[in-house]
Amino acid sequence: MSATPVRARGSATPAPSAMREGLRLRRRAENLRGWLYCSPFLFFFVLFLVWPTISGLIMSFTGRTLTGANTGWVGVENYAEAFADPEVWSSLGNTLWFTVLSSIPLVVIALALAVLVNVGLPGQWFWRLSFFLPYLLASTVISLFWTWLYNPQLGLLNTMIGWVGIEPIQWLNDENWAMHGVVIATVWWTIGFNFLLYLAALQAIPDQLYEAASLDGAGTWRKFTSITLPQLAPTTVLVVVLQILASLKIFDQIYQMTGGGPAGATRPILQYVYEAGFTGYRLGYASAISYIFFAIIIVISVVYTVAISRRSVKP
């Protein structure tokens, strides 16, 4: 099949009409080939992404349950119920609060770690591994670690702050502390990914820029603010977007560390979706909450994209 273009190009005396015909065949072959190569991906893409996206939306307008009963059309009833449901708002609030609390350190500290490692101290592999290692662990494992580190009696954290005379903190059992406890564990766990992105971007900055700045008498801080940060701007845009999307999807570690407690103080919206659908058996209602959440994600993304493109338009 792929020999066609070669032969078409090589044919000796092409009459204009034959040439046009050959070109048309070539185009058709190219179209066919393109879609053929994409078809395995497209098959799964349609089956497991496009179709569930559509069927979930349809489901959100029905009274479907996990047992298959009551599949009738209920219109916007699920949405009306969700908007009036205080659990939706509180779990959504928790999710947004978690996103704010976790995203800032996950970007700023990751950048700081990458800059420090990129100074070029000996033992590069050790520094990289230290900060990336937790990212390799499953949520079950890190939840296990942190429930144990936070344990009021047996926990290393309270033991250590005890050495400097601080009273033990009920990290995961106190409504005021639980979210912070989850955020600390999450920063520790996932920072490696952003760290790696920043490290790779730092290594791509040409040395000549720094050499030229040195000749002009720029100090370390000046070089950081005038060269490093601007050169990292595209990476920062990417890291922030990926981080916000990842933080909004919080479920695993909260479900395993606090179960959403105490008193719902850490319960994220995805846990509420899970509970409504799989322990409350109301798939239709769970879908409606999912789509409200999806709409909010789209709004956040659009706002962010607009803000970024506005800023980059300015000189």
Add this chain to the structure above:
Amino acid sequence: MTSATIPSSATTTRARAQQTPQPARRRRPMTPGRIVALVILAILAVMWLIPVVWAAITSFKTEGEAAAFPITLLPENGWVLDAYITTLSAGLVPRWAWNSLLTASAVTIITVVISALAGYALSRFDFAGSKALLAVVIASIMIPGQILIVPLFQQMLTFNMVDTYWGVILPQVIAAPMVFILKKFFDQIPRALEEAALVDGASRLRILMQIVLPLSRPILGAVSIFVFIGAWNNFLWPFIVINRSELMTLPVGLQTVISAYGIQYAANMAQAVLAALPLIVLFMFFQRQIIKSISTTGIAGT
């Protein structure tokens, strides 16, 4: 996992060529600034490693000592393997590890194959609708897979895939970012290499297999590792689609043990170590290629 065997003469020479300026940078003298950086970095590294190291140490304690108060830093009754023996001899941990290996490997292989084919087509073939297709694929990155758990589960019921390996594997194989990353990498490979082969009558598929993919080993390695880590550690989807304990993956299985028996410190830490070890070994082998491929392919700077 097969695609994770990266080092070839081509990649290592390229990696070496890119590293040439680095030894000079590395041998810089220890100025006060660098000493401060070293100290801060060392403190942070210790903070990051403490939980892992403490867990590893605890896995060598007896259950009694691990749960004792006040806590001991090192095993005072000697280093014992009790926790590992209990974990590996009784219970389903080895089975769960096998399930994780099987499903994560299948997800990785399928993802890399279908993403590479699509990425190659989007990079090289000028076919009708390719621009629209690329736009749709990129836009789909915005759809958080987690919101689809409800309709996906319904779909799995229809396909009779609840409580099967395929039910775990198939919904995880769509990775739009990977298609995009591979397309961008293929874009950078000079077309002249392929044109010579085309004139010689090689098929497009053969060119992909014998010219393009071998040149893409670093990025294929990085993509494979990230997909593998994601699939190995995925919790929510296997948790929803699998109910039978023999079919659970390691993260889901461990979660059921912990919620059923409460925390058994030494045993759980041994399980955690066993669950993490394969990925740590994998990363240690390939970390340089991973960072190189991120920086040379522009994953980090779109």
